[in-house]
Amino acid sequence: MGGLSQRIAVVSGGSSGIGLAVVTQLLVAGYKVAFFGQHSEHVDAALTALHRQFDPNDILGRRADISVLNDVQAFFAEVEQLWRKPDILICNAGISPKTPEGAxxxxxxxxxxxxxxxxxxxxxxxxxxxxAVIPSMTSSRFGRIILVGSIAGRTLPKVAGAAYVASKAGLSGLCRSLVASSIGSGVTINVVAPGRVLTEMAGSADSPVNTAILERVPVGRLGTPDDIAHAITFLASSEAGFINGAILDVNGGEFAPL
Structure with a gap:
């Protein structure tokens, strides 16, 4: 995927967990990848690790707060200045506040x-x-947008709070609206809805919460960031061009809307 045809991908929340796995998989697949995260130390650590494995010229990592318009605009402007406007957008950034007890x-x-x-x-x-990306994607007649939702936005939540559930369910509505307004544009918009994935946010595999969830997962294990990243990387590809407005549940069968 080198040369002029090399795709440009942006990953929000790309400095750790699922986001960093997505950045890694996209680089393996031959994309140039720009990512941002809210914590400078996470971004720096991710860049250090990625530069050991991939060409630094294919990677851009910055600290930015996705809830601040100026930060978002400045980040996308830097991507365009360094390379060009992105072809792929993965909206992964997310927070899920918990009490000191983890509830x-x-x-x-x-x-x-x-x-x-x-x-x-x-x-x-x-x-x-x-x-930030839809106008240029429409102009170029190609674009892939993947919104990272959650099983908590798909069925009765077990461990997530109301704000998190509402936000993740809202991404499905945003997806439908964007699909309706992008007819004939060459842009596809889809949602990936992970189940329980072993990240820093989810805590240790043997915690009481994760042990209880494991009993509900038919494949017999909890998810990994790579499980989600592989699904996202496929939806970002040209081969996924006929998948549009879909919600892909990646949860080991814990929620199966058959």
Whole structure:
């Protein structure tokens, strides 16, 4: 995928967990990849690891807050200045606040700061990123947008709080709206909805919460970031051009809407 045909991909929340796995898989597949994360130390650590394995000229990593419009605009402007406007967008950035005990904030005691903060990152941030790329994707007659949802937005939530659930369900609505407004544009928009994935956000595999979830997963294990990244990488490819407006559940069978 080298030369003039080399695709440009952007990954929000790409400095750790699922996002970093996506960045890695896209680089393996031959893309140039730009990513951003909210914490400078995570971005720096990711860049150090990626530069050992891939050509640094194919990688751009920056600290940016997806809930801040100026940060998002500055990041996409830098991508365009360095390479050109992106062909692929993966909206992965997300937060899920928990109490000190690791439980979601009870709905009755959740304050507006938490509610607005979660939606600003998980939903509004995705909207801002989509606004940054759809015009150029439409002009070039090619684009792939993948929104990272959650099993919590698909069925009764087991461990997620109300703000997180609402934000992830909202991504499905955003997807439908973008599909309807992108008819004939060459741009596809899809949602990947992971189940429980072993990341820093999910905690250790042997925690009581994860042990209980494992009992509900027919494949007999929890997910890995690579499980999700492989699905996303396929949806980003030219081979996925007839998949549009879909929700791909990647959860080991814990939720199976058959």
């Amino acid at each position: 979601p904030t009870p709905f009755a005691s959740m304050d507006l700061e938490e509610w607005h903060g979660v939606l600003a990152v998980n939903l509004t941030g995705a909207m801002l990123c989509c606004q």
